[in-house]
Amino acid sequence: MSASTFGSGIRRREDPRLITGSATYTDDINLHGTLHAAMLRSPYAHARIAGIDTSQASQAPGVVAVYTAADTEGELAPAPCAWLLPNSELKIADFHCLAKETVRYVGDIVAVVVAESQYQACDALDLIEVDYEPLDTVVEPKQAAATNAPQLHAGIEGNQAFHWTVTGGGDIGEAFEKADVVVSETIVQQRLIPNAMEPRAALASYKPATGELTLWSTTQNPHIVRFLCSLVTNVPEDRLRVIAPEVGGGFGSKIAVYPADFITVFCSKRLGVPVKWVESRTENYQATTHGRDHIQEIELAATADGKITGIRATVWAGMGAYLSTAAPGIPTILHGLMLSGVYDIPAIHEDVYGIYTNTTPVEAYRGAGRPEATFMLERLVDLLAAKIGADPAEIRRRNFIPKFDDGHDVVTGLTYDSGDYAGALGKLLDEAGYAQLRADQAAARENGRYIGLGLSTYVEICGLGPSQVAGAIGFQGGLWESAILRFHPSGKVHVMIGASPHGQGEETTFAQIVAGELGVSPDDVKVIHGDTDNTPMGWGTYGSRTTAVGGAALALAARKIREKAKIIAAHLLEAAVEDMDYEDGKFFVKGSPDSSKTIQDIALMANVAWNMPEGVEAGLEATSFYDPPNFVFPYGAHLAVVEIDPETGHVELKRYVAVDDCGPQINPVIVEGQVHGGIVQGIGQALWEEAVYDEGGQLLTGSMLDYAIPRADRLPDIEVHSTVTPSPHHPLGVKGIGEAGTIASTAAVYNAVIDALQPLGVEGVRMPLTPERVWRSIQDVQERN
Amino acid sequence: MYAPEFQYYRAASVAEAAELLSKNPDAKILAGGHSLIPVLKLRLAAPSALIDIGRIEVLRGIECSSGTIRIGALTTHAELAASAELRARAQALAEAAGMIGDPAVRNRGTIGGNVAHADPASDLPQVLSCLGAEFLITGPQGERRLGASEFFEGLMSTALGEDEILTAIELPEAGAGEGSAYAKFAHPASRYAVIGAAAKVAANNGTCTAASVVLGGLCPAPVRAEAVERALVGRSLTDEAIGSASRATAESLDDDEVLGDVYASAGYRKAVAPVWVRRAVTAAASRSG
Structure with missing residues (x-):
């Protein structure tokens, strides 16, 4: 590999178009004759539809059509759930694209208006008369699971979508019976709104003459959209082309294929013209998927000297009114299987109840299940440290899985690839100056100041994943990736990949992988993605898998190219293939590097094919499919330092120090950017963000005026460090890094706040840690004493 | 969201704006638009017309004379925050203006629009009340001037008549031994x-x-x-x-x-x-x- 390309912090090639406003998003695409769709969404969280009168709206200026569920009968199947969690009594309620008879959350679509302009479509929405008969609502998952709770779906008793368990290792009951120390806590992992910068949008263009339909979609996974859309709308997959143009972030909320997408396709098919739908931010908050929403009752058993002997948990996971595309796997596979974390834990048991509530459906949100697992563990470990009077760093060291470089089994059934958790923590404590910080904290307490230090040591599962495992866990797709690498006559390269990066920077890192493998300049490599008609099949960008899986497919394609190029070079140099050597883009006979053929020379020859070795095909192109043998498991250790104003409850985040290990870094600047963004989203959960519903199912934090997204001026400079532990099973040794920051940071900040409040006797505060909540927790303790 | 349909007028003078307002009783005055436009987009209001006063230059700027500071209604928060005069003679106002929203909001939002909207979570009403400001108003009956306690009536409500326009705000300069x-x-x-x-x-x-x-x-x-x-x-x-x-x-x-x-x-x-x-x-x- 060339040191100047692979591993170099070159600038992201995506950025010039993004920061100058010249990128083309779905809403920027204008086809001649496009009509505009607007969705009428239910203002009630739960109601029976007694009648819909669209007659006035149909006659409004510019209106071409108004459709309700009755119009789509037989032409639109329900929006599918595609993660069929086995052994969980999974009950999937029909998620009708247009609500039939009943609406179940504020945002459920009741009708669609198609008009000549967006304004006309919106005006006509006000003219549709819907006769709603309101029903009782329930928004909180544990309440929804209780007897006597309002029932959302006929035949789904107790609103229970699934009950999933993980049991591993020794007898959990015995672990708790024999424990010297037990700590427990109830945690509310509040519901979050992903807030991608670009709202969702769809543009569907059906050509009646050919029966072909093109769908431009703000998606993280265009090939999955094509697959599911063909099933729901009856457009055959070969006639359906899905294009994800520039996509302005997703954070998981653009994995799902939504009713509005299918409705837009239906409208274009029915009307034979292009139809565009672009959601407003209000709709984005109401109807684009949310994340988290767990009630967690957790407990930990340990010996007197702080060795963990068991973890037991019950989780009520709010799923929203329907199961979104990948939703069942998030609070289960991606959560429960990670309950050993970085620790050696001999017995683990968790029950997860997936519960329907009268709220927006929940999906993956950056970290997706792993932040909720890490938070549980990191709280329990801190509680254990407090209980036995040990330093939180020390209690972690006592329980870490020892360093390993080629596989370690945990009792939940996973095999971690490689890790040195104590090494990461050690580096963190050194970089942060932990001992000094503890001394400063003690001195500050003497002066009546409340400073807290919070640790979070994590491991996460990503690079999803082996397809055989996908099948075993009910994921209705594969999880491999593919890449086509093609040399043009001039030596320039096209890479076509199935994954669909949308801001993460893989157009740059993929070019660096090719450069590293074949000695070309990254500038000579164009990376093409997002269009199902000119890219090979791929399963999409989520689960920190694009570089880990797609990048591996690309590296393997490049290695195939190298093998073919070596044969051509041997022929041109009149040498035996086995006598050939390769270095940094040049092929030469061993010992004679001065007489060489460059990869560009060979690309030209392979393309003109004037003088090819016998039996070797023309062209210099390779396709590779990479199905990973295992997941990858990045890890790290984070520290937050906060100060609390006890008079008002304000939390000031003073320092944030991170050590992350994602193996060899293809581009350290991009890694640092991913770590920054991830950490900030996790801090947002700890301090600011929450989707709040009232009892009637109205979203009270329905806009950016009320829902607090992290802002740069509330954050310290994030101090980023790393260690490098390659994955033993990966062609490049790399692990994912897109979600790691989010997985670690919520717990670090939370632990820091509780540490700061410790002298005041505060034990727990519900997230987000708003000034009022922190202040009240202090007041409550003072009132009790 | 998408605002409902409205008629748009651009007034060249305060007199023209006042005349348009009297002819369109359901109209709203548009200045920086940072309160009004979101309300329209959420369809919480549907005025028949907007009268844009944003280009009436006489409504813009800060003047100090004889111990009085006169601030045109169209003066932006950014201008208030950056004003050397205010920072010397009405510190609280410059300070508060610099804390409004973010730079984009401060570059568009105006003092007149802010106080006429009278959002209880706004910053300038309490500052202007504190500093003893007076509000200069033009309407069909000519000009009038109100103190802050008369001007601010309640939740998003002021003494400004439907046919009146807020043109300027005056406040006393800080004297010797005064700070805000x-x-x-x-x-x-x-x-x-x-x-x-x-x-x-x-x-x-x-x-x-x-x-x-x-x-x-x-x-x-x-x-x-x-x-x-x-x-x-x-x-x-x-x-x-x-x-x-x-x-x-x-x-x-x-x-x-x-x-x-x-x-x-x-x-x-x-x-x-x-x-x-x-x-x-x-x-x-x-x-x-």
Whole structure:
């Protein structure tokens, strides 16, 4: 590999178009004759539809059509759930694209208006008369699971979508019976709104003459959209082309294929013209998927000297009114299987109840299940440290899985690839100056100041994943990736990949992988993605898998190219293939590097094919499919330092120090950017963000005026460090890094706040840690004493 | 969201704007648009017409003469925050303007639009009330001038008639021995004031001779903290004295009036308001020397 390309912090090639406003998003695409769709969404969280009168709206200026569920009968199947969690009594309620008879959350679509302009479509929405008969609502998952709770779906008793368990290792009951120390806590992992910068949008263009339909979609996974859309709308997959143009972030909320997408396709098919739908931010908050929403009752058993002997948990996971595309796997596979974390834990048991509530459906949100697992563990470990009077760093060291470089089994059934958790923590404590910080904290307490230090040591599962495992866990797709690498006559390269990066920077890192493998300049490599008609099949960008899986497919394609190029070079140099050597883009006979053929020379020859070795095909192109043998498991250790104003409850985040290990870094600047963004989203959960519903199912934090997204001026400079532990099973040794920051940071900040409040006797505060909540927790303790 | 349909007029003068307003009784005046446009997009209001006064140059700018500061209604928050005159002679106003929203909001939002909207979570109403501002209004009956306590009537409600236009705001310059300051508890999402405390203090040899303390964010309209003012006047402006006086804040807050929301309850706001009063008075006192 060339040191100047692979591993170099070159600038992201995506950025010039993004920061100058010249990128083309779905809403920027204008086809001649496009009509505009607007969705009428239910203002009630739960109601029976007694009648819909669209007659006035149909006659409004510019209106071409108004459709309700009755119009789509037989032409639109329900929006599918595609993660069929086995052994969980999974009950999937029909998620009708247009609500039939009943609406179940504020945002459920009741009708669609198609008009000549967006304004006309919106005006006509006000003219549709819907006769709603309101029903009782329930928004909180544990309440929804209780007897006597309002029932959302006929035949789904107790609103229970699934009950999933993980049991591993020794007898959990015995672990708790024999424990010297037990700590427990109830945690509310509040519901979050992903807030991608670009709202969702769809543009569907059906050509009646050919029966072909093109769908431009703000998606993280265009090939999955094509697959599911063909099933729901009856457009055959070969006639359906899905294009994800520039996509302005997703954070998981653009994995799902939504009713509005299918409705837009239906409208274009029915009307034979292009139809565009672009959601407003209000709709984005109401109807684009949310994340988290767990009630967690957790407990930990340990010996007197702080060795963990068991973890037991019950989780009520709010799923929203329907199961979104990948939703069942998030609070289960991606959560429960990670309950050993970085620790050696001999017995683990968790029950997860997936519960329907009268709220927006929940999906993956950056970290997706792993932040909720890490938070549980990191709280329990801190509680254990407090209980036995040990330093939180020390209690972690006592329980870490020892360093390993080629596989370690945990009792939940996973095999971690490689890790040195104590090494990461050690580096963190050194970089942060932990001992000094503890001394400063003690001195500050003497002066009546409340400073807290919070640790979070994590491991996460990503690079999803082996397809055989996908099948075993009910994921209705594969999880491999593919890449086509093609040399043009001039030596320039096209890479076509199935994954669909949308801001993460893989157009740059993929070019660096090719450069590293074949000695070309990254500038000579164009990376093409997002269009199902000119890219090979791929399963999409989520689960920190694009570089880990797609990048591996690309590296393997490049290695195939190298093998073919070596044969051509041997022929041109009149040498035996086995006598050939390769270095940094040049092929030469061993010992004679001065007489060489460059990869560009060979690309030209392979393309003109004037003088090819016998039996070797023309062209210099390779396709590779990479199905990973295992997941990858990045890890790290984070520290937050906060100060609390006890008079008002304000939390000031003073320092944030991170050590992350994602193996060899293809581009350290991009890694640092991913770590920054991830950490900030996790801090947002700890301090600011929450989707709040009232009892009637109205979203009270329905806009950016009320829902607090992290802002740069509330954050310290994030101090980023790393260690490098390659994955033993990966062609490049790399692990994912897109979600790691989010997985670690919520717990670090939370632990820091509780540490700061410790002298005041505060034990727990519900997230987000708003000034009022922190202040009240202090007041409550003072009132009790 | 998408605003409902409206007629758009661009007025070239205050007289023309007033005439358009009288002809379109359902119309709204558009200045920076940072309060009005979101309301339209959420379809919370559907005025028949917008009368854009944004290009009437005489409504823009800050002038100081004979101890009075005159601020045109179209002066932006950014201009207020950057004004050397205000920073010297009405510190609290420049300070508060610099805390509104973010740079994009401050570059478009105007002082006139802000006070005419009278959002209780806004910053400028309490500052202007504190500094003794007067509001210059033009209407069919000619010009009139109102003090802050007359101008601000309640939740998003002012004494401005439907056919009247706010043209300028006047306030006295800080004299010798006077200082003012603004302390704000900003909402993390909107950056509106959960609590906004404006204080103006006059001091002579460290002793308070006059005090004006007004709170926003808490009640439908700005609230004068009279008990705090009384407790300050005649006292030496020590940290202890300011702290003690600030604790009287609650006396001016009627429990039925204090606002609460999902982020900060009324009880909490009332309980911690003295902290922001203390911060504002302390900063004002430090500038009064």
